[in-house]
Amino acid sequence: MPLNALGRDIPAFIEGYGKVKPYRGAFALQPSGNVVGPRLRVTNADRTDKVLPDLKAAIAASGLKSGMTISFHHHLRNGDYVVNQVIDACAEMGIRDLTLFPTALFGVHKHLIDHIQSGVVARIWGSVNGPIGQIVSAGGLGEPAVLRSHGGRPRAIMCGDVHIDVAFMAAPSCDRYGNMNGVQGPSACGSLGYAFTDCQYADCVVAVTDNLVPYPNAPISINQTCADFVVAVPSIGDPAGIVSGTTKVTRDPLRLLIARYASRLIEASPYFQTGISFQTGAGGIALAVTAFMKDAMLRKGIKGSFGLGGITSYFVDLLREGLVDKLLDVQSFDLGAVRSIAADPRHVEISADMYANPWNRGAAVNMLDVVILGATEVDRDFNVNVNTEADGALLHGIGGHQDTAASAKLTIIAQPLLRGRIPCVTDTVYSVTTPGECVDAVVTEYGITVNPRRADLVEACRGIRDVPVISMDELADKARRMSGPMDPVETTDRIVGVIEWRDGTVIDVVRQLKKK
């Protein structure tokens, strides 16, 4: 078995995945060659309407056959009706052995389990969560799930690692010629960031909308030059599942303490000055950090330049109050964010390619000062796992974790030392998502733990009053003392998940769980 640069045992060839390029370092791989492209089409003035009567007509017109690859975006999140409707239609039409290439799947997609078991869905190249994750972990999918980051996915499309035959594009607002946006209509979701690359590179694009508007639609996010067909359906999603009414700051005193320590670290860092840019995600601790940062910015009279990533109402407030100048939004998390991106020109929709792809002329993450991230585990080498749970089940996607960690000047992992009895700081993570070389500090209720690679941060932390600083070894020892000895996860040799680094090399694999 060859070892990759992190000492992970990765076979040279994985059944159902192919030849493996082992991870060699966060920035080691240099691309060569050219970007691939979609099939050429001709559309003349005699075709002024792309609307077809229903999904089945569109699937037939797209030329979709058994064994092909179809893609979806996840901006409708847990309210999405499109994925299930399309796969149901494929099953009824006798199309099987499909590769599903979603930007993410949610609980609502557990409906697909029957289609996995019947062979309609043969492969999933994307995050597998909840019930589908459990099935994949138990070996219920014929071939391994392939996990990519938000930046790694458009990279894989553009360099030809993944070819999309048909992209089914849930469009909250669309005209009869395929101009789409996500900010209008009953299923408005805000930014369509993850869908841009699919629409630009798929051989065929089917826009699915429940809000067909007269030509031309405005504003236009993804335009008519990408769209082959348009289908109007009664509903593409349940608004209650698409955007949460509010994303909430944690009220747990332990997590608030961690958030306060993290914001104190940011304040003490060299990046806390006018023009600071940051990304904090939508987790409870991360949102609390945003709130504490706001106080600190007001107190010290500094203003930030931009907020990035998945945007919440908290970031919209920072924009409105003049504490950041712009928001770059790849995913709008709540109602406040959806309303803001629809109305405020300073709140900008960006594609996943522009957000995080390492192989273009420069992604937005490169301009990022600070990112706050979570983890299921961190180890003594600062490697982070966000994909597998303590029992070894593959339950979470990578999201923007790798891209922001690799690119931000200050990457902070903020989390409690224990979740229940499970230690979040361990000797060796069960699977690696993000390598330790990209992580600058871990913040727990026991204080700040700085990666020794960052001598400048170690120095900066000396000046922080009332915030303990604790070494990684002390932290890991403490976690082990509290939790007690752990039994190993029992697995078979079969690989059920491949975790790609953002450049397409394999950073780790996940094996099938033994039946209990």
Place this chain on the structure above:
Amino acid sequence: MKTASAGTLESMDCLVTVTEAAPGSGLVVELEGNGVSRFRSAMEKAVRDTLEALGANDLTVNVNDRGALDVVLEARVETAVKRLRGER
């Protein structure tokens, strides 16, 4: 069959239920819940050590775990056994 219990199903706690068994049937330990996937051995040891220290015998002990540390688990087992004996 007399039973007694101690604990809760709150996070980082556990609910321990002890039931008298027929004489000579020994100690039966049933573990379920969050911690079991990675802490079965540690939990089993904590429960049996506590029962031994109390001189307990012929009992079925059921633990429904929500991520309790050993100290919590041991205290819950001890309390449940003492309640069964009418000592608490």
